[in-house]
């Protein structure tokens with residue numbers, strides 16, 4: 001069974017995650033690096049854009065938006081939505097996933113990989129949000 | 137005689153009357169008993185594998201020698217034979233190197249749609265009629281190079297022996313010759329058609345464990361397990377084939393992955409699911425224009441071996457009798473491979489069943 005039956009279901013979870021982490025250390029580092037990161041998912045198909053460069057309405061460090069086509073980004077990570085879920089839930093060894101071809105990366109990978117050590121608190125938030133929504 | 141002609145790509149086979157000349161020097165006329173229906177024929181019918189048309193397809197067959205041309209010494213009339221679709225020449229670079237699967241002359245025959253020396257023995261009212269892989273066994277009779285007939289024990293049922301002409305030898309050889317699977321090695325097989333099932337049963341014979349079978353048709357689960365699969369993954373239940381295989385192999389990845397479909401996603405997944413320094417063997421025949429992509433850093437850092445296997449890297453004159461011996465002594469299962477027989481007149485039904493995945497192997501019986 002696929003983890004998410006629709007893009008809406010996945011977007012609903014990520015929207016809440018973004019709201020809870022937009023002022024976190026990870027978001028702050030994204031802002032300091034001035035990075036725009038895209039996650040391109042398949043089955044269901046949609047794109048997540050984490051923008052740490054453009055100014056935000058509420059002064060937070062980053063914004064997260066959802067798209068059908070790939071907007072301009074410094075780096076993009078393409079995978080199935082199932083593999084995307086593994087990433088957000090903290091069950092992915094990113095270098096291994098890249099080597100196996102489960103995730104295909106393009107662009108400023110080195111800059112983006114520097115942020116990985118800051119991600120574990122995000123994983124916790126993602127897993128909590130899923131629990132609250134009775135998904136995981 | 138009656139034969140199934142492919143006039144043009146994307147058409148059904150036309151079962152009609154065609155002419156066949158007597159065998160020339162180093163050629164053999166075989167009266168067909170049985171011919172298996174293989175995905176490669178289907179690829180040609182779909183236009184994915186370009187060969188000269190019109191042609192009589194069929195490359196997995198067995199029958200009885202009816203007449204031999206001059207200079208033929210390896211068989212005589214009355215001999216039971218399996219056809220080999222790589223009638224290796226014995227004198228090109230690859231044949232001399234001990235790799236008859238890569239024989240240049242056999243490849244030329246495939247491209248030219250003729251017999252060695254650009255000879256054509258087939259004809260019909262509508263002009264030239266090509267040979268296919270030097271076999272053309274979707275016909276009551278065929279003329280083939282003498283290097284393309286392998287004599288077998290006449291006690292073996294020819295409808296079982298036919299499958300050894302392609303599916304069984306391809307799967308067996310990929311495990312034995314290409315991969316050298318050893319006891320306790322983990323093996324994953326993507327695609328559980330006629331070839332895939334033979335990869336599975338040969339892996340079992342080699343002592344592999346676990347043997348993970350993957351197919352997009354959940355109904356193949358039982359069949360895969362009959363042939364020795366210890367686990368089955370329904371590919372429609374997960375977009376990511378790699379994660380479940382990693383989970384079933386203690387987080388390491390599989391020692392060997394065999395791709396038996398010939399699709400971009402599954403070839404990439406086969407490479408991805410193999411452990412570091414493991415081996416991915418691509419057996420599936422993809423259309424010639426298709427490309428795949430792999431992570432470049434992983435080549436040195438993970439040192440996996442990515443290779444192909446064509447006709448099981450076999451030496452048919454050695455391997456075909458060897459496989460049939462294993463069958464006669466109950467070590468390889470050919471009986472459960474043939475799940476449906478058809479007459480030549482109903483050959484298009486056999487192809488429909490093939491693409492719907494409702495049979496392990498359909499066989500035309502003459």
Ligand SMILES: [Zn+2]
Nearest residue numbers: 174176302303
């Ligand atoms: Zn075949």
Ligand SMILES: [Zn+2]
Nearest residue numbers: 225228231239
């Ligand atoms: Zn040769």
